[in-house]
Amino acid sequence: MTSLDAHRSGFACFxxxxxxxxxxxxxxxxxxxxxxTSSKPQTTRHAIRGIVHRPDAQLIIVDTPxxxxxxxxxxxxxxxxxxxxxxxxxxxGFCVPADQKIGPGDRYIAEQLAKVAKRxxxxxxxxxxxxxxxxxxxxxxxxxxQVMEFAxxxxxxxxxxxxxxxxxxxxxxxxxxxxxxxxxxxLTDEPETTLIAELIREAALEGVRxxxxxxxxxxxxxxxPREGRDDLIDVHAVxxxxxxxQKAIVIGRGGERxxxxxxxxxxxxxxxxxxxxxxxLHVKVAKDWQRDPKQLRRLGF
Ligand SMILES: Nc1nc2c(ncn2[C@@H]2O[C@H](COP(=O)(O)OP(=O)(O)OP(=O)(O)O)[C@@H](O)[C@H]2O)c(=O)[nH]1
Ligand SMILES: [Mg+2]
Numbered sequence: 615m616t617s618l619d620a621h622r623s624g625f626a627c628f629x630x631x632x633x634x635x636x637x638x639x640x641x642x643x644x645x646x647x648x649x650x651t652s653s654k655p656q657t658t659r660h661a662i663r664g665i666v667h668r669p670d671a672q673l674i675i676v677d678t679p680x681x682x683x684x685x686x687x688x689x690x691x692x693x694x695x696x697x698x699x700x701x702x703x704x705x706x707g708f709c710v711p712a713d714q715k716i717g718p719g720d721r722y723i724a725e726q727l728a729k730v731a732k733r734x735x736x737x738x739x740x741x742x743x744x745x746x747x748x749x750x751x752x753x754x755x756x757x758x759x760q761v762m763e764f765a766x767x768x769x770x771x772x773x774x775x776x777x778x779x780x781x782x783x784x785x786x787x788x789x790x791x792x793x794x795x796x797x798x799x800x801l802t803d804e805p806e807t808t809l810i811a812e813l814i815r816e817a818a819l820e821g822v823r824x825x826x827x828x829x830x831x832x833x834x835x836x837x838x839p840r841e842g843r844d845d846l847i848d849v850h851a852v853x854x855x856x857x858x859x860q861k862a863i864v865i866g867r868g869g870e871r872x873x874x875x876x877x878x879x880x881x882x883x884x885x886x887x888x889x890x891x892x893x894x895l896h897v898k899v900a901k902d903w904q905r906d907p908k909q910l911r912r913l914g915f
Pocket of ligand 1: 634638639652653655656742
């Protein structure tokens with residue numbers, strides 16, 4: 615028997631081109647920074663679960679990498695991860711930014727989605743509405759409607775919190791009835807070291823251009839409480855790049871850039887852990903790691 619106020623639980627995922635605003639949307643719905651974001655494409659590199667707790671439902675949002683034409687083995691792995699996720703969720707949100715024309719990249723995603731849409735409802739989401747006028751939002755909704763058949767359509771903005779609850783309601787409405795899947799207060803199932811590595815990568819992404827954002831990876835080597843102190847944690851981390859020339863850029867003149875990255879990351883990590891940290895940051899070259907299966911495995915892809 616189903617009742618109108620039964621508790622629902624299940625999974626949603628956001629898909630869209632790189633930079634469409636998927637991770638920002640995930641964070642806004644969860645109400646906490648579980649995924650890093652940046653203006654560089656392919657910021658997200660693994661499926662991150664963010665958990666939305668409501669009295670009537672528990673919505674688990676799986677934030678996936680942007681879908682793109684892969685140029686490296688890493689790119690291929692990221693795309694595969696997206697397809698895998700589709701088969702595991704109850705509802706998909708297809709994100710298209712309001713300020714960019716719908717193009718071949720979006721139509722390609724729609725074609726792929728149409729294959730799963732028979733089983734899984736797809737909600738069309740026009741993101742970043744704060745960047746354009748009402749008229750352009752309306753036009754984007756119309757254009758999106760031409761791309762495929764949607765279960766619902768919704769314009770929203772994570773930046774000025776426009777229609778976040780409408781979007782959450784639409785997603786929750788597509789979940790099956792079910793019990794809570796995660797304990798109260800748990801906002802993500804990401805391990806702490808992953809969150810920390812991601813915060814360092816987010817800081818390192820700031821101000822780098824061209825191929826460099828893609829070449830960055832971060833590994834946490836060690837994380838231990840400082841001996842004799844209960845208020846300080848030592849975090850040893852490595853920023854990997856693919857070439858010697860990139861290493862020089864990341865470190866900067868006299869180590870200036872690396873220090874800035876470290877202090878930016880430290881602020882976010884301390885907020886996350888609620889504890890002081892000492893961040894020991896090094897830069898190493900892992901030659902062409904994006905194309906090397908062995909190194910990809912070591913970096914967790
Ligand atoms: N103005 C505005 N900017 C936004 C909004 N949502 C996201 N952005 C910006 O768009 C850029 C990309 O956001 P992300 O959330 O990292 O995009 P993504 O789709 O997760 O990107 P990938 O992980 O690379 O696929 C960032 O610079 C965000 O600050 C929004 O609602 N309004
Ligand atoms: Mg992302």
